[in-house]
Amino acid sequence: MTAASTIPVIDIAALASPDAYARRRVAAEVGAACRDIGFFAITGHGVPAEVIDGAFAASRAFFAQPVADKAALAYATLSHNRGYVGMGVEALDEKRGADQKEAFNLIWTDEATRPPNAWPALPGWRAPVQAYFDAVFAAATRLHAAFALDLGLPEDFFADKIDQPLATLRLLHYPAGAAADAGVGAGAHTDYGNVTLLATDGVSGLQVQGRARDEWIDVPPLPGAFVCNIGDCLMRWTNDVYLSTPHRVVRPAAERYSIAFFLDPNPEALVSAIPSCVPPGEAPRHAPVTTQAYLQARFAATYGAAATAPAA
Numbered sequence: 429m430t431a432a433s434t435i436p437v438i439d440i441a442a443l444a445s446p447d448a449y450a451r452r453r454v455a456a457e458v459g460a461a462c463r464d465i466g467f468f469a470i471t472g473h474g475v476p477a478e479v480i481d482g483a484f485a486a487s488r489a490f491f492a493q494p495v496a497d498k499a500a501l502a503y504a505t506l507s508h509n510r511g512y513v514g515m516g517v518e519a520l521d522e523k524r525g526a527d528q529k530e531a532f533n534l535i536w537t538d539e540a541t542r543p544p545n546a547w548p549a550l551p552g553w554r555a556p557v558q559a560y561f562d563a564v565f566a567a568a569t570r571l572h573a574a575f576a577l578d579l580g581l582p583e584d585f586f587a588d589k590i591d592q593p594l595a596t597l598r599l600l601h602y603p604a605g606a607a608a609d610a611g612v613g614a615g616a617h618t619d620y621g622n623v624t625l626l627a628t629d630g631v632s633g634l635q636v637q638g639r640a641r642d643e644w645i646d647v648p649p650l651p652g653a654f655v656c657n658i659g660d661c662l663m664r665w666t667n668d669v670y671l672s673t674p675h676r677v678v679r680p681a682a683e684r685y686s687i688a689f690f691l692d693p694n695p696e697a698l699v700s701a702i703p704s705c706v707p708p709g710e711a712p713r714h715a716p717v718t719t720q721a722y723l724q725a726r727f728a729a730t731y732g733a734a735a736t737a738p739a740a
């Protein structure tokens with residue numbers, strides 16, 4: 429198979445169809461992208477344009493606040509992966525220095541087993557952000573039915589493993605910078621969970637590592653589409669059949685906003701090789717691990733002493 433020079437664009441609308449053949453056709457396309465490059469863009473995802481616009485408007489309003497107001501909800505003072513991470517605090521690729529970005533995290537919560545989100549005190553802010561969270565979560569759940577079909581599993585295989593997920597919505601803001609400037613937008617990394625759905629504002633910056641390891645493929649902004657990528661949990665679950673591919677954000681030529689939705693499984697979900705993904709006579713490549721234990725180790729590596737437990 430030749431290496432892709434860009435990522436495929438897949439219309440997933442038929443995943444909501446009663447026609448099983450149509451669902452399988454989409455699943456096969458999604459599965460091929462997951463095996464080949466681990467990245468694809470989706471249209472027909474069911475998230476209305478006005479919901480996406482509402483989330484970006486809220487994101488701009490949040491980051492436009494004085495630093496002191498943002499820092500009042502600092503990540504380091506909260507638990508459960510919530511809150512504000514300031515400019516230059518994270519370094520996803522330590523060799524390249526600090527990431528030139530700021531971020532605000534909201535989590536999936538039932539407010540019983542996890543705390544409520546830290547909502548900024550901006551009027552009218554919560555409803556559009558929650559609407560976006562719910563809509564993008566629904567799209568990510570539908571994608572899991574495609575993964576299951578493609579992997580020869582019952583279509584609902586993942587349903588009870590992602591219904592109380594360690595999901596995070598991450599608003600991101602990158603200041604403009606020249607390629608020659610110090611630092612990166614976001615250093616090269618893989619995502620930790622099952623799948624990430626990313627919306628961007630039309631400014632380029634995201635690059636995906638190609639099969640040749642020194643090759644970086646630009647992912648052009650696709651208005652209205654989500655860029656999806658496989659994370660490390662789903663790579664482990666599929667015994668490396670699906671690829672969690674390194675990606676990075678270069679310093680963007682203009683100020684850039686993006687919104688990432690990370691669907692990481694339920695904390696107690698056991699990420700253990702799916703038998704049909706393990707060749708006969710071979711042992712699974714990774715030991716089984718709960719999502720909670722796996723994420724805790726990854727967060728500790730990224731945030732060091734400031735890491736907070738992903739769940740209670």
Ligand SMILES: O=C(O)CCC(=O)C(=O)O
Pocket residue numbers: 598600614619626628633634675676677686687688
């Ligand atoms: O902002 C982007 O385009 C990508 C961000 C990203 O990869 C991440 O936050 O994990």
Ligand SMILES: [Fe+2]
Pocket residue numbers: 617618619624675
């Ligand atoms: Fe990422």
